[in-house]
Amino acid sequence: MNCRHVVNSISAYVDGELTGAEMLAIRRHLGECPECMEECESLRRTKRAVVRLRTVSPRADLAACIVRKLDQVSIPPYQRALTQAYGFVGRKLSPVAAALAVSGIAIAVLSSGGQDRILTQKAEIMASAPLSLQLQSVSFVPQVPDSPLMYSSSKPLVVADHSGGDSFRLADLSVR
Amino acid sequence: MVEFADTVVEVARHEDRREFDGLVERYHKQAYNIAYRMAGNHADAEDLTQEAFIRAFRFFGQYRRELPFDSWLYKIMSNVFIDRLRRRPKAKIRSLDQPVVTAEGEVQFDVADPSEGPEDIVLSMEMDGRIQAALENLPEAFRITVIYADIEGLSYEEIAEVTNTNIGTVRSRLHRGRRLLRDKLKKYEDQLL
Numbered sequence: 001m002n003c004r005h006v007v008n009s010i011s012a013y014v015d016g017e018l019t020g021a022e023m024l025a026i027r028r029h030l031g032e033c034p035e036c037m038e039e040c041e042s043l044r045r046t047k048r049a050v051v052r053l054r055t056v057s058p059r060a061d062l063a064a065c066i067v068r069k070l071d072q073v074s075i076p077p078y079q080r081a082l083t084q085a086y087g088f089v090g091r092k093l094s095p096v097a098a099a100l101a102v103s104g105i106a107i108a109v110l111s112s113g114g115q116d117r118i119l120t121q122k123a124e125i126m127a128s129a130p131l132s133l134q135l136q137s138v139s140f141v142p143q144v145p146d147s148p149l150m151y152s153s154s155k156p157l158v159v160a161d162h163s164g165g166d167s168f169r170l171a172d173l174s175v176r
Numbered sequence: 177m178v179e180f181a182d183t184v185v186e187v188a189r190h191e192d193r194r195e196f197d198g199l200v201e202r203y204h205k206q207a208y209n210i211a212y213r214m215a216g217n218h219a220d221a222e223d224l225t226q227e228a229f230i231r232a233f234r235f236f237g238q239y240r241r242e243l244p245f246d247s248w249l250y251k252i253m254s255n256v257f258i259d260r261l262r263r264r265p266k267a268k269i270r271s272l273d274q275p276v277v278t279a280e281g282e283v284q285f286d287v288a289d290p291s292e293g294p295e296d297i298v299l300s301m302e303m304d305g306r307i308q309a310a311l312e313n314l315p316e317a318f319r320i321t322v323i324y325a326d327i328e329g330l331s332y333e334e335i336a337e338v339t340n341t342n343i344g345t346v347r348s349r350l351h352r353g354r355r356l357l358r359d360k361l362k363k364y365e366d367q368l369l
Contacts, residue, residue: 012347049361
């Protein structure tokens with residue numbers, strides 16, 4: 001530990017606000033470094049001087065005077081309501097509500113097996129459904145060219161293709 | 177039913193008021209002492225104490241009873257103090273060593289030499305005056321931190337809570353505040369023992 005580090009930590013050392021290891025390291029350094037020791041002692045004297053300042057007493061009727069002033073304080077209804085709501089949430093509702101909310105969410109997620117399980121179930125159902133039903137779930141997002149694209153043919157737009165398993169392909173299109 | 181609810185609210189309000197009056201009675205002296213060290217004179221200390229209690233009363237519903245009332249009050253008092261400093265025209269900060277310009281020329285701002293006073297109590301009061309003057313010359317954030325640490329004996333964690341900052345900032349402000357204070361009191365250092 002060098003002098004610069006020690007000097008920056010001396011107030012905290014004087015106040016006992018360092019960890020045990022830091023306190024020991026600084027104490028060891030102070031034993032070997034008269035300059036840092038002098039810095040430490042002068043800050044200790046300064047602290048002691050402030051600690052020893054006498055207590056200043058108020059006039060005898062200050063408390064009564066404050067209480068009298070409180071009689072004149074009118075708290076607007078909206079502020080009273082806000083303060084009461086804040087106090088209620090802070091004092092009563094917050095820990096209970098947080099615990100209930102957390103356990104409720106945890107139970108819901110754990111009992112459903114999570115989002116992954118829902119997606120898996122959906123995929124299984126769709127795989128066993130007839131092809132016509134599967135086609136209904138396919139959504140086309142065509143790229144619309146500048147001029148409108150017209151499809152006029154007696155052939156179906158989507159054709160089932162059983163040659164390579166259950167799949168489908170677009171019909172052959174010719175744009176005019 | 178509405179009348180019953182109104183009565184319950186009224187009783188709760190009355191109970192709050194009784195509790196708060198008791199807190200005023202219990203804490204006003206230590207609050208005043210802190211206010212005096214912040215403000216530096218009796219008139220401002222009294223105003224600061226009163227305003228802090230009135231503001232605390234307005235927001236008493238937000239006070240969490242598991243925390244010490246004095247810490248909560250100090251938090252409010254720090255805010256009131258800083259608000260007042262901001263509202264007020266900037267006070268002229270003068271070094272104790274800086275000469276004062278008068279119609280008759282420059283004179284030295286002088287506090288009586290303690291060796292002139294034979295009684296210990298006089299010595300002590302003079303030293304108090306010097307330390308108070310030096311405290312008032314500190315930047316307000318340093319002053320508040322030194323007062324809470326060395327007069328009220330709060331821990332760094334408590335000061336961080338009261339002043340809405342973190343422990344690192346408290347540590348830095350306290351260290352810099354004490355060093356400034358030491359420099360201002362340098363020529364009286366032999367009496368600080």
